[in-house]
Amino acid sequence: MRILLLEDDSRIGSFISEGLKQSGYAVDHRTDGESGREFALLTPYDTAIIDLMLPKLDGLSVIRALRGQKQTLPILVLSAKTEVEDRVRGLEAGADDYLTKPFALSELLARVSALIRRSTQPGEQSLLTAADLTVDLLKREVKRGGQKIELQRREFALLEYLLRNRGRVVTKMMILNHVWDYSFDPQTNVVDVLVYRLRQKIDKDFEPKLIQTLRRSGYVLDAG
Amino acid sequence: MRILLLEDDSRIGSFISEGLKQSGYAVDHRTDGESGREFALLTPYDTAIIDLMLPKLDGLSVIRALRGQKQTLPILVLSAKTEVEDRVRGLEAGADDYLTKPFALSELLARVSALIRRSTQPGEQSLLTAADLTVDLLKREVKRGGQKIELQRREFALLEYLLRNRGRVVTKMMILNHVWDYSFDPQTNVVDVLVYRLRQKIDKDFEPKLIQTLRRSGYVLDAG
DNA sequence: CGGCCGCATTAAAATCCCGTCATTTAAGCA
């Protein structure tokens, strides 16, 4: 997890920086707006912490510049200003959170981890793909090689689950958990049968075969 | 509207560039992958058109680099390769569209405008609500008052349709059109029955009643 | 080489979905 910190006050800056490093983050610390913006644009950070009062280019301007390009980078604003108005201005410019000085380090850390968690969790992906297979979750539409394929509810659920775990091995137990809500083994071969039926529809007439069997382990869906 | 064009063949490049400018786009034309990537990262383009064969850094690599940072920039790939495999590789790397040479300028323009239109329009709402009812289209999950409700396929489709037309009267004919694909009246009371079943699940044990009957007209879903 | 085990495949059985229809209830109107 990589964090960009823009803070000109060296005492506060190293205080925060140290705290973040302690928590296992990689921190880039810049002390002016101009170089801050540059760094932000060149490196894929997971979060940016930005003080509003900065030399050369103020924090709000940095934020606006970033928002023009990186829609998703989570931004936490630091400010000495406590007015509601300032808070609003910060959030309007595109910040995701706002923290007023002075603050406890623990609070900063908590907010940063919240921001990262929020942005990391699969941002509502509605299109899943593998090779020439596409699954549109909103339209509930499955296509392979441009050709539409009708799936039953369980088949669809299985395919979705496999795709969300693309490249990872998925055990039968995991499938039972997610496609049914069983937390136990039903002592039958439901899973095998379902996998078979799904294969008939999405793999049988196509190449490459997407669903691989791993004897004694489970299944993997992967392109290639 | 600002477009980045990466194409090393100067004849084709200026041909495309001229065409785009004629259509009112601002075009930046680069002829190698390295500078292309740099430009793409520094400027907020609305679309990038990328040839796969480029000096210094090939098109696919450029695309992957961009996808690491700019999730949303629409990318159109140009290529001399017609194989399905190449097409797939392009789309897998993160391209949004793929055009094989040779092509008509008009087609390129059409595709570019389609890409821009698609990315500009507000990204598909996936959560529909009314009062304390929520429908998550991605998870296919319906809740009322925090409590999960299981719906059948048709019931779900009907609810989705009613929600998309919140506050508007929806005739039985309209429902037949959208929930089934009937363009004719099946002469039975399917719709009535379906509405009844949906009500049993989402309205019976709750207040306020969301589905209202308008005698001789149809139904409305509204909170209030 | 032979047997066992795990998965694939197929068929049959059970279950669920949902369209139909008959009947009841209620709204609108004279």
Next chain:
DNA sequence: TGCTTAAATGACGGGATTTTAATGCGGCCG
């Protein structure tokens, strides 16, 4: 109020979907 008609309700049943059970097949190990 009583009549007409639309909508609500309840029950049934056929077909689709899903589960179960039986059998086939092939790899792997002794």
